[in-house]
Structure formats: structure tokens, C-alpha cells
Amino acid sequence: MMHSVPPRPSLITHSADFLREALLRGEWQEVLPSERTLCTRLRISRPTLRAVLAQLEREGLIGAVVNKRRHILTVPATRAKSVSSRVIALLTPVPQQAMPPFVLFWVDALRELLAEAGYQLEVHASAHCFAAKPAGGLKKLTQRAPAAVWVMFRSNAVMQRWFAEQQLPAVIAGSCADGVELPSVDLDYRATCRHAATMLMQKGHRRIALLLPDSAHGGDADSAQGFREAFARCDAEPCIVQHHETAEQVIDSLNEALKRKPALTAFLVARSIHTLTVVTHLLRLGHKLPQDFAVVSRDDDAFLDHVVPKVTRYSADAAKFAKRLARLVLELAQTGHTSMKPVRLMPDLRRGETV
Numbered sequence: 001m002m003h004s005v006p007p008r009p010s011l012i013t014h015s016a017d018f019l020r021e022a023l024l025r026g027e028w029q030e031v032l033p034s035e036r037t038l039c040t041r042l043r044i045s046r047p048t049l050r051a052v053l054a055q056l057e058r059e060g061l062i063g064a065v066v067n068k069r070r071h072i073l074t075v076p077a078t079r080a081k082s083v084s085s086r087v088i089a090l091l092t093p094v095p096q097q098a099m100p101p102f103v104l105f106w107v108d109a110l111r112e113l114l115a116e117a118g119y120q121l122e123v124h125a126s127a128h129c130f131a132a133k134p135a136g137g138l139k140k141l142t143q144r145a146p147a148a149v150w151v152m153f154r155s156n157a158v159m160q161r162w163f164a165e166q167q168l169p170a171v172i173a174g175s176c177a178d179g180v181e182l183p184s185v186d187l188d189y190r191a192t193c194r195h196a197a198t199m200l201m202q203k204g205h206r207r208i209a210l211l212l213p214d215s216a217h218g219g220d221a222d223s224a225q226g227f228r229e230a231f232a233r234c235d236a237e238p239c240i241v242q243h244h245e246t247a248e249q250v251i252d253s254l255n256e257a258l259k260r261k262p263a264l265t266a267f268l269v270a271r272s273i274h275t276l277t278v279v280t281h282l283l284r285l286g287h288k289l290p291q292d293f294a295v296v297s298r299d300d301d302a303f304l305d306h307v308v309p310k311v312t313r314y315s316a317d318a319a320k321f322a323k324r325l326a327r328l329v330l331e332l333a334q335t336g337h338t339s340m341k342p343v344r345l346m347p348d349l350r351r352g353e354t355v
Helices: 011-024 035-042 046-058 077-082 101-116 135-144 157-166 189-202 218-230 247-258 272-284 302-306 318-335
Strands: 062-066 069-072 087-092 120-125 149-153 170-173 184-187 208-213 239-243 266-269 294-297 312-315 343-345 348-350
Touching (some): 011 035, 011 046, 046 062, 087 101, 101 120, 101 318, 149 318, 157 170, 170 318, 184 189, 184 318, 189 266, 208 247, 208 272, 218 239, 239 247, 247 272, 266 272, 272 294, 318 343
Parallel strands (some): 149 170, 184 343, 208 266, 294 312
Antiparallel strands (some): 062 069, 312 348
16 A cells, blocks of 8 residues: 655745745845845745745735835734744855865755755855954844854854854854864864875885965864874974965975975875866976875865876765764754764775875
8 A cells, every 4th residue: 555645845835934934033124135136045036936925925924016125014023933044054255166076065965955854055155254353244144144053164263253152053064273162074184184194104205295275274273283193203304385275376385395405205285176286286397206206185076086197185975074064953953052072074095196
């Protein structure tokens, strides 16, 4: 005997539920945003949006169109207080088209996992919120677009402390700064860089450089710590070369590193895109890999599959990352609390031809 399966809600029903809850919790005052704004936020077409608005008009939540605007009708305060947000907000310094492929993969997987639980992921790309003094921008954004939980990608210490002080629910997609206690999910960069440096020393390398962005990201600080730990029981000295994140600046830092005496023989590179710059620049200078220099990438992205010689790198599972992140986010959204113990995922070594 076959059991009936409850139908999945249509896009109109799902979008109407989202707007209805936003109205009931008082997200907008007096009038709705423009149709273009709502279409962008809900990721639906204008005909679908108009069907949604017509449904809300029949329910008495909004008025008819007047001068291309729809007025919000009075909502009972008791109903507004009873509705919790079904929005999870992802805060990022760059738009999605500028995110690394690995990040795009886990963002898409996270969106699907949250949707299965009845939540909608909104992406807010705001450089102002990542400035040296982000308090004003963060306050405006969190008031304008309230969310059940904020997920922060590439966040700095100042941002993390602001969320902690404001007691806003937040999860770090990355590592927490020193002294900040927020739930977080990140790759285990400390163990990765310690393992990579140890592997290179076992291959006979003693002059190894870690090329690292001069960022304030916790994962990069963990990378430097793990790299130094690998040298604790040998006579070699760790060499950390920092750079800004453009290709030109990576090349300038690499050129300076190549002048060091005694000469370097191996490079461990943070960020897969910077690994591409390092490999191609060394080849342009006439060097051979791994005969002249060994190169290991701390990170992995699909484009490295097309680099010759094949790059030795550490590869993480984006779906697993998204699953662990979604677990923390949903627990925080549904219960108001979650474990503060950092979640760290160890990538797998993918051996190539550059070591």
C-alpha cells in the first residue's frame, strides 16, 4: 500500500511565508521595498512576486498598489512578537562571483541544507562591515535585515567582538580571534601546515618558506603557528613571507624571498590562487619543479587539476564543511545556544609532482 507524500510548498507559498513573517516581525515600516528589491532578495521573477503580493493583499497584510508602492497595513504587536525569523544571513566582504570555488561550493550546499529545514539563506556582501571601524555599518545592516543567525565569512577580530558584545547570534565560517568566544567551523590549518612542513623536511628540505597573506584571519594565524611548530625539534629556522593579496604583490614578495641566503628550497603557499601565481612565476623564471623548488598548496580548488606539473596540495570536502556549519547554525537558530568548542576539519593530502 502506497502512502501519500505531502506536497512540497510551491515557490509562491514559500515566498509568501517568508514575506509574511518579515511583515509580522516589523522588518519594514509603512511601505514595502520596490518590486525589484524584493525580487532580488527572494530570487524570484516579477510575475511570481506579484502573485505573492496579491495573496498577502487578500490576507489584509498589505494594501493595493498606489504610485507603484504598497503600504503595509497595521499588524497586531502580539502576532509580531510570536514570529521568529526564518532567515540565515551570510556576511561576506566580497560578492559571490568573487568567492573562491571551494567557498561557492559550501555556500550552495549550506543554502540547500537550510532550505530543507525551512530557512532561507541571504548573502550580504558589504565591504563597509569589514572596515577597521565596522560598528556603524554592522548596526545599520543588522537592523535593516534582521536574521535568526549571522554567518560570517572572512571576518576580522573587530567584527567578531561586536557581534559577541551585542549578543547577536552568530557563527564564524572560519576561526575566532583571540579572546572571542563564538561557535566556529574551519579547516584545521594549524595541523595542515605543521604536516606540510614536516613532510618537506622529511624530503630533505631545511629552508622552507610559508607564503601567507598579511590578513587578520584566524585561519592564517593558525597556519603560521602550525608551521613554526614543525621546526621546534630541528636545527632549521621557519621563514614566513607575508604579502598583500594581488598577483603583483605575491610576485614581489616571492622575488624578495628568492634573494634570501641561504637559498630557499621549498614553498608552502596559503590560498590556491596564490599557489597558481607562485608556480607560474617560478616556471617563468626558468626554474624546474620540484628539482629547483618544491611547492605545496595549503588549499585546493578545481582549477589546480589543470596545472602542469600537478600541484601537491591539501583538499577539503565542501559538502562536509557545509554540513557541520549548518548543524551549528540550525541549533543556534532553533534553541538560542550551541557549543562554543571550535569545529576543525582536517583536509586530505593530494600528492602531486611539485614535491
